[in-house]
Amino acid sequence: xxxxxxxxxxxxxxxxxxLFIIFFFYGQILxxxxxxxxxxxxxxxxxxxxxxxxxxxxxTFSQFQGMNxxxxxxxxxxxxxxxxxxxxxxxxxxxxxxxQQAVGLLNWLMIFSLFVTFIILYLLLLELQIKPYFSFLFxxxxxxxxxQLFRLGGHFALSYSFAIPLSWLxxxxxxxxxxxxxxxxxxxxxxxxxxxxxxxxxxxxxxxVCLVLTYFLFTKEKKLYILKHGLVLVxxxxxxxxxxxxxxxxxNHSSRTxxxxxxxxxxxxxxxxLIPHQxxxxxxxxxxxxxxxxxxxxxxxxxxxxNALFFIGLIVVLSYALFSxxxxxxxxxxxxxxxxxxxxxxxxxxxxxxxGIPFKxxxxxxxxxxxxxxxxxxxxxxxxxxxxxxxxxAYQFQRIILTLSQKNKIASIVFSTVVFGLxxxxxxxxxxxxxxxxSSNINLFDENKLSPAHKAALSVIHPEEYQAIISLPxxxxxxxxxxxxxxxxxxxxxxxISYHTGIPTFCANLTRIxxxxxxxxxxxxxxxxxxxxxxNDIDTTKDFLxxxxxxxxxxxxxxxxxxxVSIFKCNAFEIMRIYPAALFSDDRELIFNMYKENxxxxxxxxxxxxSDSASVLYFxxxxxxxxxxxxxxxxxxxxxxxxxxxxxxxxxxxxxxEKTYAFSVWMYNGEADALNLWFRLIIEEYDEAxxxxxxxxxFPEEAEVINENWSLVEGTxxxxxxxxxxxxxxKGKKDDKASLYVDDLLITEKDIDVYKFYPSDSNLFFxxxxxxxx
Numbered sequence: 121x122x123x124x125x126x127x128x129x130x131x132x133x134x135x136x137x138x139l140f141i142i143f144f145f146y147g148q149i150l151x152x153x154x155x156x157x158x159x160x161x162x163x164x165x166x167x168x169x170x171x172x173x174x175x176x177x178x179x180t181f182s183q184f185q186g187m188n189x190x191x192x193x194x195x196x197x198x199x200x201x202x203x204x205x206x207x208x209x210x211x212x213x214x215x216x217x218x219x220q221q222a223v224g225l226l227n228w229l230m231i232f233s234l235f236v237t238f239i240i241l242y243l244l245l246l247e248l249q250i251k252p253y254f255s256f257l258f259x260x261x262x263x264x265x266x267x268q269l270f271r272l273g274g275h276f277a278l279s280y281s282f283a284i285p286l287s288w289l290x291x292x293x294x295x296x297x298x299x300x301x302x303x304x305x306x307x308x309x310x311x312x313x314x315x316x317x318x319x320x321x322x323x324x325x326x327x328x329v330c331l332v333l334t335y336f337l338f339t340k341e342k343k344l345y346i347l348k349h350g351l352v353l354v355x356x357x358x359x360x361x362x363x364x365x366x367x368x369x370x371x372n373h374s375s376r377t378x379x380x381x382x383x384x385x386x387x388x389x390x391x392x393x394l395i396p397h398q399x400x401x402x403x404x405x406x407x408x409x410x411x412x413x414x415x416x417x418x419x420x421x422x423x424x425x426x427n428a429l430f431f432i433g434l435i436v437v438l439s440y441a442l443f444s445x446x447x448x449x450x451x452x453x454x455x456x457x458x459x460x461x462x463x464x465x466x467x468x469x470x471x472x473x474x475x476g477i478p479f480k481x482x483x484x485x486x487x488x489x490x491x492x493x494x495x496x497x498x499x500x501x502x503x504x505x506x507x508x509x510x511x512x513x514a515y516q517f518q519r520i521i522l523t524l525s526q527k528n529k530i531a532s533i534v535f536s537t538v539v540f541g542l543x544x545x546x547x548x549x550x551x552x553x554x555x556x557x558x559s560s561n562i563n564l565f566d567e568n569k570l571s572p573a574h575k576a577a578l579s580v581i582h583p584e585e586y587q588a589i590i591s592l593p594x595x596x597x598x599x600x601x602x603x604x605x606x607x608x609x610x611x612x613x614x615x616x617i618s619y620h621t622g623i624p625t626f627c628a629n630l631t632r633i634x635x636x637x638x639x640x641x642x643x644x645x646x647x648x649x650x651x652x653x654x655x656n657d658i659d660t661t662k663d664f665l666x667x668x669x670x671x672x673x674x675x676x677x678x679x680x681x682x683x684x685v686s687i688f689k690c691n692a693f694e695i696m697r698i699y700p701a702a703l704f705s706d707d708r709e710l711i712f713n714m715y716k717e718n719x720x721x722x723x724x725x726x727x728x729x730x731s732d733s734a735s736v737l738y739f740x741x742x743x744x745x746x747x748x749x750x751x752x753x754x755x756x757x758x759x760x761x762x763x764x765x766x767x768x769x770x771x772x773x774x775x776x777x778e779k780t781y782a783f784s785v786w787m788y789n790g791e792a793d794a795l796n797l798w799f800r801l802i803i804e805e806y807d808e809a810x811x812x813x814x815x816x817x818x819f820p821e822e823a824e825v826i827n828e829n830w831s832l833v834e835g836t837x838x839x840x841x842x843x844x845x846x847x848x849x850x851k852g853k854k855d856d857k858a859s860l861y862v863d864d865l866l867i868t869e870k871d872i873d874v875y876k877f878y879p880s881d882s883n884l885f886f887x888x889x890x891x892x893x894x
Contacts, residue, residue: 130252138238154224264547359644382496388419467508598633788861790829
């Protein structure tokens with residue numbers, strides 16, 4: 121009876137303190153969850169948008185139509201909380217509340233999940249033989265420092281801190297109780313997490329698979345274990361197979377990349393687990409080290425100062441145990457809880473994967489097992505270690521406190537105060553920072569809270585008149601092969617207006633977009649004297665809404681703006697209307713006429729006509745090379761993409777210091793991974809006197825001009841010192857397997873037009889564009 125009462129009281133304490141904590145830090149949000157957005161930028165705003173747009177506008181449950189017009193995207197690739205979004209979408213057919221309060225509902229659920237984490241951890245600690253009152257104290261401590269807390273700043277579907285503890289608890293319960301109800305709970309749990317976020321589901325399943333297999337390794341009766349618990353492993357694997365199969369069945373978008381970047385970019389390291397990354401200890405650490413410790417945000421899994429200090433003590437005890445019988449005795453006592461030991465070992469195995477082991481040591485393994493390439497942020501797999509090691513430390517701290525209390529109560533009190541004091545101080549700073557950050561932005565999807573400028577803009581837009589939004593600056597992110605960079609204000613204006621009007625946008629901020637779709641969409645920016653496949657996929661009779669943000673548009677974006685009609689303008693942005701006939705008007709005749717009209721004023725330089733004499737006019741057709749492809753002519757520069765390729769080199773005094781130079785070069789994009797995966801075109805300067813390299817970097821995958829299987833890579837540069845050697849080079853990763861084809865490199869001074877007419881085929885060379893007469 122006493123045990124039952126202590127468990128009940130400890131549980132009530134967990135509930136009351138948990139509620140106090142979330143209301144203390146997040147009460148403002150919990151009372152008015154619909155008034156806030158946790159962020160207005162990056163993935164956060166995108167995730168609000170994909171979730172809310174899907175609920176309000178999408179005509180099907182499996183396809184998202186808000187971005188990547190006219191193709192849309194499979195809803196599972198949008199990070200829209202698929203399970204919640206579809207549940208609320210279905211409910212909104214009967215109850216408008218789920219549509220009108222979509223943002224508020226999501227905010228409330230994310231904050232409330234912090235409270236659920238307290239409860240789940242309490243039950244998990246009890247299951248692992250930690251006494252009720254210690255379970256109460258450590259459930260609060262561990263939950264307060266849970267690394268997923270910081271995902272409230274953007275990766276919302278990853279923010280549910282109770283996912284890993286719940287999966288762990290259910291797996292232990294299922295191994296302990298061979299009943300169908302536990303099998304069903306386990307299966308339902310994993311499927312839910314997969315449909316909240318595929319990464320979160322995979323992290324939970326991976327940890328639990330390692331847990332089941334580790335139990336198997338340490339079980340003497342292996343045949344009996346397989347008979348009793350083999351179904352648990354089947355359920356774990358089945359959840360992966362079913363989710364993957366469902367994704368493939370409903371996915372009608374082809375040509376996604378099978379070689380995504382990121383596997384080696386976001387790996388965890390021990391400092392991500394053992395070293396603080398926030399106040400109060402991080403500033404002190406930076407003062408002591410000069411700020412030399414750099415951590416990977418994706419891999420934050422810091423276990424807390426108390427646990428980090430215990431880790432150091434554990435290493436000391438281990439070293440002592442190697443040379444002392446007494447040390448071995450202490451070491452055995454530390455590892456007396458089999459369930460926790462096995463869980464910790466399973467988490468260590470997952471941590472090794474988070475650290476990129478053994479793939480960093482043997483990169484060829486990624487080619488042998490390409491499925492692992494799909495994990496572009498392996499550092500997230502450090503999260504199970506946070507929970508497992510924290511539980512392991514909780515058990516050890518309990519043992520130490522109870523032992524001390526029998527020998528020296530004052531020492532026990534002091535030790536307890538230090539341990540829980542450290543947890544409390546760090547937890548306070550964590551939640552103080554996060555609560556401040558996520559409560560500082562209004563809900564952009566509530567029209568009543570919009571700025572006067574946005575309200576005025578919406579009043580002049582009639583959604584039924586437009587088929588899609590074109591944002592300038594144009595942004596398109598996700599395919600990894602063809603992209604345009606994101607500018608926060610442009611994204612915010614576009615997604616805000618798109619949500620309130622229901623008009624989809626050509627732009628995208630997604631993951632794993634179809635390569636062919638992104639190629640076609642970016643061709644909207646390409647001059648109209650090149651073929652555009654997207655014309656076959658859109659309505660050529662319905663207008664487009666153009667949103668111009670700021671004044672940083674490219675020359676190709678400015679051409680589109682010049683064809684549009686303004687319908688609203690304020691300091692921050694302008695709303696314009698553009699007709700399909702104008703957007704896709706054939707400009708070839710315009711260029712030919714401009715050439716003819718200006719011919720008498722043009723100057724001849726290096727067999728070209730130029731609008732003004734240039735200090736540099738360099739053009740290389742690479743006709744003396746041997747290749748199996750070319751953009752124009754007989755040959756081009758051909759090599760392998762990997763490593764460094766030098767396209768051109770110039771001696772000192774070729775370029776002048778104060779002048780801006782423009783380059784353009786055609787690169788072949790028709791091969792898989794031809795221009796992506798951190799592939800760069802670089803203007804390098806070599807200062808021989810000081811043995812220093814200077815560089816200006818460009819990314820070929822961001823090219824605006826796409827002519828079928830060739831991209832025109834363009835940019836401007838200045839030299840730092842005319843006495844330097846200058847090189848035009850490309851750099852690819854050492855394991856890149858694609859070929860490199862480069863043709864027609866043109867370099868001249870910025871704003872100088874270069875012409876050459878070829879009568880044989882009526883072809884006009886204009887600033888490295890090849891225009892055939894109509």
